[in-house]
Amino acid sequence: MSERRAAISGIGQSQVGRRLGRDPMELTLDACLDAIADAGLDRRDIDGLATYPGGWFGPRGFSGPGIPELQDALRLNLSWYAGGPELPGQLGSVIEAITAVGAGLATHVLCFRTVWESTAQGAGGRSGIGASAGGDGAGFRASGILEWTLPYGAASAAVWIALYAQRHMHEYGTTREQLAQIALTARRNAARNPKAIYREPLTLDDYLAARMISTPFCLYDCDVPADGATAVVVSRADRVRDLRRPPLRVEAVGSALRGRPSWDQFEDLTTMAMRDAGAMLWQRTDLRPRHVDVAELYDGFSFLALAWIEALGFCARGEGGAFVEGGANIALEGELPLNTHGGQLSAGRLHGYGFLHEAALQLWGEGGARQVAGDPRVAVAAAGGGPLAGCLLLVRD
């Protein structure tokens, strides 16, 4: 498979936190220069650039600078670049870079993702999509996918994904106590991550007593908006031998979209596009789910991580609740250490890239107090919910 011509050679991350008030370009530069140095490269070596979802896209704080700004700031000599939102999830931008490297269009591609949603949110609560439609924005009319949801107050992915979680509970008997384990595990791991946003202990009682957002989701089922930038360098696997790090080979990717690309028309209400991306990943490798040492799975909402666990075949369809029950399987010392940095639920919503960063860190044995024991060599990183899904299987040989 051509993705094996690519490897992760370096990672970088800016300061991460709440309401940092820092220029998103500065965060981006911090992460990107960190990643280039981490790989043992110089900026003159970077000949490819990829980002999701492109510059200043979406609501305020959802993205930072795009390709042209970064190219200009660092005066990069690019042979290839791509930035945009219509990809297999947030990590789709990394999959694009892998594809470009495999095709010989670039040698070292810098991939980055910047968010500053916490600063953008300010002191107020988390607002809905189209929240400004009231008051000053009274003339606003919803179109595109929002046409079918905003008139009903379904103004957040929390609502859209809650509908899937509820259906999963209905069909398979999944419980809130089971779902809670995704959040509680993330918090336990975050306590060992100095960069995580929420590190204080969280109990099942705290979880069950928290205010509801959109049933069955309570506050702790929803990730925490953050400021921060993350970067990774994707390199040609035959050009990494002299670099600083042992390369992390891209063993397989999943990028499929086979169902309807919609939050409400997808045929199966207990899974999402991740079903097909996950299946595709295993079709491209001889490795099996039992070989995975670390799983970093998107948890923008707790249920998404559970759905990824099923989609990637770590348990059978519908058995995600039983798999995470009690938390033993997904604990740091468990069979499938999950979201070892604290996930987006506790470490902060770095929007997909945080999972890849953590997967690489674990494979390099640099997880510090949260390092998975036993010299992990195989990690999966996955991101996306609803119609967005992309995943990568990384191997340190």
Add this chain to the structure above:
Amino acid sequence: MRSVVSTLPRPDFRVLPLVTERNAHFWTGGAHGELRFLRCRACRHWIHPPSPICAVCLSRDLAVEAASGRARVASYTVNHQRWIPGFEPPYVVALVEIEEQPSLRLTTNLVRCALEDVRIDMPVRVCFEERDGVWIPLFEPDTETGR
């Protein structure tokens, strides 16, 4: 969960859709008391969201047709967060599957139903809320079908 007598009286504010030539049948069918969709005249597939082609048989011979308005709750959530000023929680957001073609779903609000009485699989029927010439399809318990 605390009991709330009724869900969603007419909210002070709703975000309205941008009505265009392509979707007007859906957003104004309520003026005639009808839940209207495009339907393929060749293979009879109901099409939603509106598209100029039937995704099943690729026919472009489509016509607007009224569905019965009867549906079934495929999933729901009781929303407690105030996302949009003027659209005050709690309220029920549901996914309903229309009787004629369950694969066709609508995101909607359930009305005239206590929050604690909402169930997956419950039969519902369409009703409408008019604002500025837009007829928003909503759903209420269908007590007549007795299913």
